[in-house]
Amino acid sequence: MTETIKTDVVIIGAGPVGLFAVFELGLLDIKAHLIDILDKVGGQCAELYPEKPIYDIPGIPMVTGHGLSEGLMEQIKPFHPTFHLGEMVTTVEKLGDAQFRVGTDAGKTFECKVVVIAAGGGSFQPKRPPIAGIEPYESKSVHYAVRKMEAFRDKNLVIVGGGDSALDWTLNLQPLAKKLTLIHRRDDFRGAPDSVNKMRALVADGKMDLKIGQVAALEGGDGQLTALSIKGNDGTTARIDCDAMLPFFGLTMKLGPVADWGLKMEDELIPVDMSTFETNIPGIFAIGDINTYPGKLKLILSGFHEGALMAQKAHHYIYPDKRLVFQYTTSSTNLQKKLGVA
Numbered sequence: 001m002t003e004t005i006k007t008d009v010v011i012i013g014a015g016p017v018g019l020f021a022v023f024e025l026g027l028l029d030i031k032a033h034l035i036d037i038l039d040k041v042g043g044q045c046a047e048l049y050p051e052k053p054i055y056d057i058p059g060i061p062m063v064t065g066h067g068l069s070e071g072l073m074e075q076i077k078p079f080h081p082t083f084h085l086g087e088m089v090t091t092v093e094k095l096g097d098a099q100f101r102v103g104t105d106a107g108k109t110f111e112c113k114v115v116v117i118a119a120g121g122g123s124f125q126p127k128r129p130p131i132a133g134i135e136p137y138e139s140k141s142v143h144y145a146v147r148k149m150e151a152f153r154d155k156n157l158v159i160v161g162g163g164d165s166a167l168d169w170t171l172n173l174q175p176l177a178k179k180l181t182l183i184h185r186r187d188d189f190r191g192a193p194d195s196v197n198k199m200r201a202l203v204a205d206g207k208m209d210l211k212i213g214q215v216a217a218l219e220g221g222d223g224q225l226t227a228l229s230i231k232g233n234d235g236t237t238a239r240i241d242c243d244a245m246l247p248f249f250g251l252t253m254k255l256g257p258v259a260d261w262g263l264k265m266e267d268e269l270i271p272v273d274m275s276t277f278e279t280n281i282p283g284i285f286a287i288g289d290i291n292t293y294p295g296k297l298k299l300i301l302s303g304f305h306e307g308a309l310m311a312q313k314a315h316h317y318i319y320p321d322k323r324l325v326f327q328y329t330t331s332s333t334n335l336q337k338k339l340g341v342a
């Protein structure tokens, strides 16, 4: 049986709003664990527009999506949040007053007093490649993410795709695999030029194979792949042995399991009380792009404000007997000590 992780708050989603919530909670001595499906923090900023400039973060005239994520990580360092990346929250159950159980698809269980849903536009989920009969192999020998690299040691591994994920995993897994083949539909890669050069050097040294074409059919049984065939752009077909396949065809945003947690929903969004950002279930809050209320603007700055007010109400659940005194970071030595600057 897996161990239950006990904490004050579980934050679902490590986008900009989930990250800043750690800061606002931390100032009030509230500890948080964050869970995100992505293998990195930053949500849409990191996944959809890491290099694009954002011009409307107060006090920062211009910052890229990646830069904002990095800045937020630096800002929340004093509060030592724990991250669980590459995991999807599948269940949220109420156990009693100010007591929730949260479960992930990686088998982890959390018990907490407050749940903060900062799930943005929903869960980023991998796009399934257009290969007939792929479903029975999924999670058994076809994987859309790498949880443990060791699982691919000494395997005949096939990676499909031409972006950064496909190239990064090619470079990381090549030393472990028995044989690695990268398949892409054209001999032109969207990934970072340095990764492309490294991959081509491995091919030139005979350490891996590169095939140009598309996966046409899978062979195997009981979820275990044994081989696949590739149709080349010139119409020829090749068959290669394969124990595991990793397709990286990009991500799409879907609401995902949020809709199954017994919360009131409106057009795939969670209505909240505008003074606390609490949902219809006391102790569960929704902040950032996932919530709705009159006048809501899906802006990062709105999510930051929502996180600050959420933390004030969350304090009542975590410390029911403590009075909350409002303080400024500029003038409170108490807050400055928490931030490690006094």
Ligand code: FAD
Residues within 6 Å of the ligand: 012, 013, 014, 015, 016, 017, 018, 035, 036, 037, 038, 042, 043, 044, 045, 048, 049, 053, 054, 055, 056, 087, 088, 089, 090, 118, 119, 120, 121, 122, 123, 124, 256, 257, 258, 287, 288, 289, 290, 298, 299, 300, 301, 303
């Ligand atoms: P998100 O950034 O969407 O993060 C939510 C996270 O939750 C995701 O990482 C997701 O994987 C995770 N998640 C969801 N469900 C689960 C689950 N069940 N289990 C685990 N994890 C889960 N806003 C601005 O203010 N200024 C701009 O200039 C601006 N430009 C933009 C440009 C583009 C191209 C786009 C697409 C958006 C832009 N936005 C901009 C909007 C801004 O990115 C969003 O408002 C912001 O990302 C919302 O933050 P969030 O933390 O609420 O959600």
